[in-house]
Amino acid sequence: MSSITMKRRMVLWFIGFFIVWNIATYFLFTRPGNTDDHMFKSSKEFSERLNRLQGRLKDQMVLNEQLLHEIEQEKVKIINKIKNIPAANEEHQPPKLIIQDQENEKPAEESKPDYPFHTYKIPIVVIACNRPSAIKRSLNSLLDTRPSAEQFPIYVSQDCGDQKTANEIRTFGDKVVHMRQPDLSPIANLPANQKKFEGYYKISRHYKWALDQMFIRNSFDAVIIVEDDLDVSVDFFEYFLATYPLLKEDPTLWCVSAWNDNGRDTRIEKNPGLLYRSDFFPGLGWMLLRDAWLELAPKWPAGFWDDWMRLPDQRRDRSCIRPEISRTDTFGKFGVSKGQFFEQHLKFITLNKEFYSFTTKDLSYLLKKNYDPAFKERVYGVDEWTLQEIKTNQGQGPSEVRITYTDKNSFKSITKALGIMQDLKSGVPRTGYLGIVTCVFNGQRIYIAPGRHWSGYHVDWS
Template structure:
């Protein structure tokens, strides 16, 4: 089922009409495939855009996949259209191989107020890289992160106007993760994902689909986001609260000691450097990857996840994390 099929599913057509009237929906097609175009045009509540770029792609390194160049080019074109031509204040970007949670739009609507007022937030994402079912517990919990998660995310016009002129030719998501692009801003991400990626055959070639994407938990809990107080996510509040949480966690030395400590609710494991982090992350099964000095899903070098789907939190804490957290 494609994303618009879900969005326009007859069972929930009343909800979808409400969504479409509140959030103008666009499909942007890259290229000229007639079947894709006809499918897109068959949705009455969705506006169709087509990006046709017949210029040959010049990759910068031999053996590179041209898809990454085409994707970056399409993103820039589509976001320029929406922000500059249509003058939207905010845009949510969703790839076509994503399934969405029932509270997807409500979540973004609630987070939009935060995004508008807190300039230290660069974007809001619906994705947690460590959102596999064994690592999550609380569907209401949201976090700040220094790592751009992508995969269903929202940004504002001022942020796009800053990024658009220097947008890269390829690998746009890794580019957003560079320190000089991010400039000390952070991202809001949920504990439990609001999107699910079923695209085993997408441009990423299903390389870690089975390990990381297939076990992702898509939120199914009903959350009334209008009544949730998200002020804990502002820069100062979150730093203080997260710092206290990490400081009060019981230090354990490595994976083996953690297995013995059955009765603890919250533990922290110190890692010394990237290699050490990768070793510990591998033992738990969380993402090992770093980009420009930041582990996936990390905040101030700390990666937090639940232990075996329970309330029990594990913090992997970097050598400089406690200082950065001011504890």
């Protein structure tokens, strides 16, 4: 029996004992001649005492969850220290190559990992508000591609209290679980200069409630989070199923994302099997583990949760897995952000159309111990070109080249010239890993990289 199950049984036993004790006290010490008013008063006091007890028990359960999480983290640290002691015959093993040509990949039966994929249960929670047509499209996209209702249950968490949206969700019947965020009140004590951003604060409040429901109330081990304005690819569930064990195994990973910020058609390679590590939290369809949520929940921000996730105090040098070709696509031109970046960028992101059988492939190259040495060897092993050479050669020459940036301004000049995202969050560029951003330009793979002796991100770069 798990410790969580035992703990819940103890709580239920305690509540039952408390109720019996109060009933016994009432009959022993209350005189038969008491008036109805006195009986009503006693009943009301009894109910209030039960409510207070219930509140204290819920608080204690959250504290216990956090304590168990801290103990588990310490255990993982000890195990990792033991694992990281290199064996004598492992020190000089050559690194694996990161990107393989599909033609040269091992046959599926030779490279299939030994993971019990059929036993994993990974629910999806859809964050919704007041867009009935959007939630209909989003849920149809998920249901049309979902391979198993039992393995991938779908929950819809609705904020805003919009009845038309609620009615639309109900049309899906028992195919989804409908949850309603109970706190619809205005955000209290919001500074005057933040009033126009109240929607972002409500979204952050909703995320906190929804993820508490999934991880604490339902005790799911992992959850895939999507918004109500996303379409998903034909292999969306396959992608997350295959990467789930990597997320469990590698403590330097803290999320898997379906999104490539630079995933427009002309900036990607048409290879659905390409996956990367990224220091930038992408969002837009992402998977998180319960342990990570128990760490984040106590300090969850009042607003702008996604940028908060990108701060060093939350990221803690951890990375996400992301694809070359996005497994989600946003149609959310209208929403709290008022279509910010949609017309200029988001609507051009390509959604993968070809099913790729990730669960039959060996994805262990994405583990940090394998990925880092091979990735750096590949990037710094190709020819270094200037921006002018890249633009004038029109894709002629080597299939892969590197261009070096030296500071924030040179990075932004290069990315602007190549037509990819230029912004940085706490010094981390979109899709960046070890300071390196990669894209395709005129059919040529470009690595935009710092010097070979890169020492870390500059948090003041923005």
